[in-house]
Amino acid sequence: MEIKELSPVIGVEILGVDASAPISDAMVAEMRDLLNTHSVLLLRGQNLTEAQHIAFSRHFGDLQIHVLTQYLTTAHPEIYVLSNVKEAGRSIGNHKEGWNWHSDWSYLEIPCFGSVLYARECPPEGADTLFSSMHAAWEALDPEMQAKIRHLKAVHSYAGYYDKAFGDREPLTDAQRAATPDVVHPVVRTHPETGRLSLYVGEDIVKEILDLPADEAAALLATLNAHAISDEFVYRHKWQEGDLLIWDNRCTMHKATPYDDVKYRRIMHRTTIKGTDRPV
Template identity: 90%
Template sequence: MEIRELSPVIGVELLGVDASAPISDAEVARLRDLLNTHSVLLLRNQSLTEAQHVAFSRYFGDLQIHVLTQYLTTAHPEIYVLSNVKEAGRSIGNHKEGWNWHSDWSYLEIPCFGSVLYARECPPEGADTLFASMHAAWEALDPELQARIRDMTAVHSYSGYYNKAFGDREPLSAAQIAATPDVVHPVVRTHPETGRLSLYVGEDIVKEIQGLPADESAALLHALNSHAISDAFVYRHTWQEGDLLIWDNRCTMHKATPYDDVKYRRIMHRATIKGTDRPV
């Protein structure tokens, strides 16, 4: 396996890995170690069936099913479809998802561990994804600010995010709301495998920092988010068809970027790896 750095603080490309083929326990352990170290792994030029995508993702753990079941449009419910394409008048995937900085499924009591996103159809321009190292962001904070926020907690709200991002769509159903109540997580979390600290914030989905007046909470969240997405901590991924990207949601944020969704089609398939512990 050849390893190529994607940025100084986050991400590596792995050459010589075929995600469609079975891999050994030793190779799985190596991938897991690289993910713990670099937070984002890129495998280019993959050719995966939906079943192979699911099978590869399971090497990292059990998979979760997304609450927006209307976008589970393949034969495999583990695959959440992100797309602007319509078939027979029906959207095959969620469009304009993730156009804010976030960690996947931070709104769950036990958030997901990781995501495995496969590019099936990509626009020739636009639709990049940005990734921020929350380890690097934490480590670059002023020590006084680190001490101030070290034991703070914040409220993560899926319904609050959904209403902001998708106000033009059907509201969440009663069952979807019941499945995603607001949760409280630390503003600074410890990586469960490495012990390394990282910021754990985000835009829109993080509603407030507990114990602060509303204006002070909003100002602090804005400052932390603005710091975390500084160029020094961010890798921009330009997608190519066949790209398979694995990232650790416990120590990263990411954001999708726009593209000409009238001129171009985009179909992305995501599997989500189940978390095992509450953030601490």
């Protein structure tokens, strides 16, 4: 399998793989190894039906359904739509989603393992996605800071994030809030397959760090978030139609960036790979 480095610390492009075709167990195992090592995989020039997108994603595990069911607008509920497009006056996808640094579904007791995002329509400018290596961020901390945060825990709150990010929309339903109660995860987590440590923080969804005075906890979270997104840890992905991007949410954060949503259309389809372990 031919690969090309995307950045010195995170991400590789895999060349010559057709995600719409049958894929051998050996190739899946090799991609899984690459994901464990590099955290982000890119396959360019793909041409996938919705069913093929789902079939490819299932090579990595079972899929989960997003709690915002109003954006499951394809024939397949496994596909969460990110888009500014409206049809018959109704949004076909969630717009301005993920414009903060986060790991997908960290607000669940067992967060998701990975995400598989397929670019169907891309603006010619803007709408990049930034990815940061939380392994590299942890390893770059000085030993004193590592010792300070090694056993701290933090509260992840989807309701808190939603209320901040989407105050202009209909609030979460009672059922959606019940499905996403606040959860507590370690600030430093161990990768379940490699044993490698990484930071596990984020903006907005991570509400607070426990067992510290409130002011100290807020300052520490701000410091860790700022450190985690330092330029040396970050890869900027400039989307092309047909890009298929797979990333490991257990050791990365990412962030969407704005674009001219009046001038351009954007349609992205995402599947989400189920996690199997609570962060430890």
